[in-house]
Amino acid sequence: MIVIVFFLGIFNLKLQPFAKEDRFDFCGFGLLALILFLVDYTFNRSAKVGFLSWNFWGLLLISVLLMIGFYVYNRHSSRHLVDFSIFKNNIVSWHLLGYFLLQFINIGLSFVIPQVAQYILGQNAFIAGMILLPGALLGVVVAPLAGRWMDRLQTPLPIVVGHVIFLIGAALFIIYDQQLTVAFLIGFYFLLRLGFNLAFGNTISHASVQVQPKQKADINATFNMTQQYAGSLGTNIFAAIIGVYQLQHIDLRISTAQGALTDYWLIAVLAIIGLFAAWISYRQTMQKK
Incomplete structure (x- = not known):
């Protein structure tokens, strides 16, 4: 394609x-x-x-x-x-960091959840894949509503709210690590995707209005490249962490569980950084008004 x-x-x-x-x-x-x-x-x-x-x-x-x-x-x-002068605008730089982390976690977690479902919960590949479906479909409804909400507010507050929900969803994977079920996986991923869709599209939209018209192509190129690469790198790193634990040649279920828990903690830390980036960009935007 x-x-x-x-x-x-x-x-x-x-x-x-x-x-x-x-x-x-x-x-x-x-x-x-x-x-x-x-x-x-x-x-x-x-x-x-x-x-x-x-x-x-x-x-x-x-x-x-x-x-x-x-x-x-x-x-x-x-x-x-790319015209790297766009990053002299701090709001653009913070937005790019948040945008990268959202996609990094989103795609990386889409790899981790099926691994957990199959190797820890003993589900087949079909069920493991279907766990992601409700969260994936959520974007069809939430993304346009999130954009409309930000248009009405004329502030990037929905981005901050999205990151907060995103962090809550990430934290739930840690809190309920020992009690995870298929239902919990569906619910936590659904919540995480709700936050993702509130923030993701609005982030690039708000970044694009911070630059001159002739630099919009640079914004689009940078953010779209970041989106693709964040997904690829996120999958690689989360898979590598689980793979390293599985190299220890212990029970596959135990090693996968240990690797997944490490991934959850990494996701939570990155989600906190993403929320910080969103909050800083929001504060700087409000100070300019």
């Missing part, structure tokens, strides 16, 4: 640069793609070799060095893949 959209865009979209000297930054694109791939691959390997392996830390070090190289390149290059 992505390949089809790519070629449709090439042959049907005729976008003129704002300045004649503007050209696509192929070097920056290649370097950024390499960094994103390597970080993903690093955590994918950790599920097999463990987080204490020199293999993991070596790959992570290379990733960090490439990130530094990309930063230096972007500072001195005449071409820029």
Whole structure:
């Protein structure tokens, strides 16, 4: 599908640069793609070799060095893949952090829940997948209502409320870790998705009005890339954590439960950071009024 959209865009979209000297930054694109791939691959390997392996830390070090190289390149290059000046606006930066964490947790947890259902609760693959369905369908109803609510308020308060509900849903996985049932999994994920849908779409909408019209394409590109990558990285990291526990060669049910609990704690910590980011952006928005 992505390949089809790519070629449709090439042959049907005729976008003129704002300045004649503007050209696509192929070097920056290649370097950024390499960094994103390597970080993903690093955590994918950790599920097999463990987080204490020199293999993991070596790959992570290379990733960090490439990130530094990309930063230096972007500072001195005449071409820029994305106009990073958009991040001089603190509201945009905080929104991007919250946006990343929402999707990171959302997609990562979508991997963890079926693992818990199958290996801990003994459910089959069909039931494990169906647990996610009510929460997934919730977005069809909530997302447009959340946008309408923020339009009426003319403030990003729904984003903060969404993060609060999101955090409550995340905390319930920890509180009821020893008593989890299929019904609890459905309910907690449903609550978490309610918070997600209140905040997610509104976050990029509010970020886009913070910049000049000519920078809206940079906002869209940055946030959409972040959305895709956060899901990929979230799945990799949460899967790696469970995989590391399963490497201990103990009972699969016990190791999966231990890995899932670690994932729940990580989710809760990240949800707190996301709420903090949403609150800061809300405060700064209200101060500008």
